[in-house]
Amino acid sequence: MGIRALQKEKTRRALVDAAFNQLSAERSFSSLSLREVAREANIAPTSFYRHFKDMNELGLTMVDEGGLTLRQMMRKGRQRAEAGGSVIRISVDTFMEVLESNPNVFRILLHERSGTSAPFRGAVAREIEHFISELTHYTESTTQRHPALARVQAESLVTLVFNAGAAALDMKRVERKKLADQLVVQLRMVAKGAEALQKKQLPKVS
Amino acid sequence: MGIRALQKEKTRRALVDAAFNQLSAERSFSSLSLREVAREANIAPTSFYRHFKDMNELGLTMVDEGGLTLRQMMRKGRQRAEAGGSVIRISVDTFMEVLESNPNVFRILLHERSGTSAPFRGAVAREIEHFISELTHYTESTTQRHPALARVQAESLVTLVFNAGAAALDMKRVERKKLADQLVVQLRMVAKGAEALQKKQLPKVS
DNA sequence: TAAATTAGCTTACACATGTAAGCTCAAAAT
DNA sequence: ATTTTGAGCTTACATGTGTAAGCTAATTTA
Structure with missing residues (x-):
């Protein structure tokens, strides 16, 4: 160079x-x-x-870069979980740590997701799709979940995590800790629900 | 006058x-x-x-008015459900209808929820809190759900509904129909999960 | 009926914005 | 060694903004 x-x-x-x-x-x-x-x-x-070319091009660059950063850090967190412990708990904690050290990276995704520029919304949607996709595959490979159900479950989880992230941005450490706990309950609830739906649709196995 | x-x-x-x-x-x-x-x-x-006084005052007026409109229409939908049928299904359909006929009312709530003005975010949060609160009471009165759990469940439901609403804004009728179906599955999943968590915490009853 | 109030108007100003045109001068290519 | 390239600069302009000052005319009050 x-x-x-x-x-x-x-x-x-x-x-x-x-x-x-x-x-x-x-x-x-x-x-x-x-x-x-x-x-x-x-x-x-x-x-x-x-x-x-203009500010839009800079912004889209930031969304791509931000999404990548976030995914990389979440993947690191999942590796941490392989050593043992609740994946949900560890992932939530990782997410909150990332949020605390890179709030602006999350902010641009959060804000432009419901922004006024279609290209931006599309770019954010693509990043979120990556999250959902990774999580779907993870669920399929660690449980016997039906693919379609795993997908719906992953969408719910990511939605809840992003929503909590948005709330966390306005909070101080102590409140954030409480929020993290509530989020864990929400995620467990979804996991339990997915399990229940799975059993309902496949009663022949039991 | x-x-x-x-x-x-x-x-x-x-x-x-x-x-x-x-x-x-x-x-x-x-x-x-x-x-x-x-x-x-x-x-x-x-x-x-x-x-x-300024544009902010107009905007806050719109958020208040919008939240009220939305809640009134959702309440009408819940009345419709009293005649029989799945509350979840009917509520989702009502929500989608409201979204189609009043997109801008939903838009301002959606956008300002993650906007840059703290007063706006607060105002939207208050409106959403109303939704959650109404839903929590509804759940408590129609099931034997523990209050704290009913609350977490309602938060999850409202989060998923709002998220789907945001996605629906960018869609045409056909896609929207599919989204509504997926949303119904997500909501049932949460309901099932809440049930499961409840039984887990209160095994003495069974 | 006379006085006070006020919704809406016109004019005016200072300010920040995006971006076009064209210059400089060091690095790269020939 | 000479030419070409291009990153960064200065200057300039038209446009849209929020809002201050002060007028008008019709409703309301006294």
Whole structure:
């Protein structure tokens, strides 16, 4: 990589990081202006265009990058669970830790999921689909769950986790701990329910 | 009511309606400008202030009004269910009908729930709390569910319904029908799971 | 009937935005 | 060694914004 391409990559990262750093509970991506991001990254507004066609392109990059980050960290958490213990409990704890250390990564997914840009909603939906898909396969491989049911179960779980994540963003540590406990109950409830539905549909086995 | 107060009320309604009508998949409340809303309502921009302190006040009014509308329609649906049939099925169908005829009422709740204004998030949270509360009481009165469990169950149900509603907004009738069916399965799953957890915690009864 | 109130108007201002045009000068290619 | 490329810059412009100041005219109150 030439010295030139290297510097370009560095500036591009500065732009992405600047955008992520400007996100907060009070500030969504769509409320950021090109000029603000450029200012934070220490480049002239018009230089922005050397890296992204427009703000949308930057935002979509952030969604992709964010989804990837989140999935990687959740996978790490699942590995932790292989050593023993409740997968649900450990996954929830991992999720909450990720949320605490990377709130803005989760924020952009959360906000743009119900945002006003169809491309953004699509990008977030794709990321969530990855979560659901991974979880479906995990469930199929660790239980005797019927594929279609495993899928519905995974969708429910991911929905509940994301919803709790959204609530957690507004909370302090102590409340968050309580929320995590409630989430664990919710997830166990879904798991139990899926089990029950499975038995109902396949009574011949018992 | 004097002829003057009457006209004022009429203009106020025109403002609220104008704002609701400008909402769409591509347009959130926070992206509306005071001038746009005033234009749509056929008044001068500065006259807006005769009715609302600022755009936030208009928005919070819309959230309150929207939440009320939604709850009223869901209550009507529950009455329909008293005549017989699955409460879950009928409630889901009612919800989907409401969504189809009042998409923007749901949109503002959905979007501002994860928006950038704490007051808005609070207002939406309060509306959702009403839903959860009503559903918790309903569950307690129709089953022998433990209060705390009924609450967690209701939270899960409302979360899943809202999530499905968000997805439904981007869909056409046929897809929506499929989504409704999946949602019914999810809700039954939660109900079954709650039942199972209840029996587990109170094995002495059986 | 006279005075007070007020919904809605017009005009005006300062400000932030996206982005077009065109320059510079160091790195890369020839 | 010379030419080409391109990342980043400065300047400039048109547009939409929130809202302050102050007028008008019709309703309401006294």
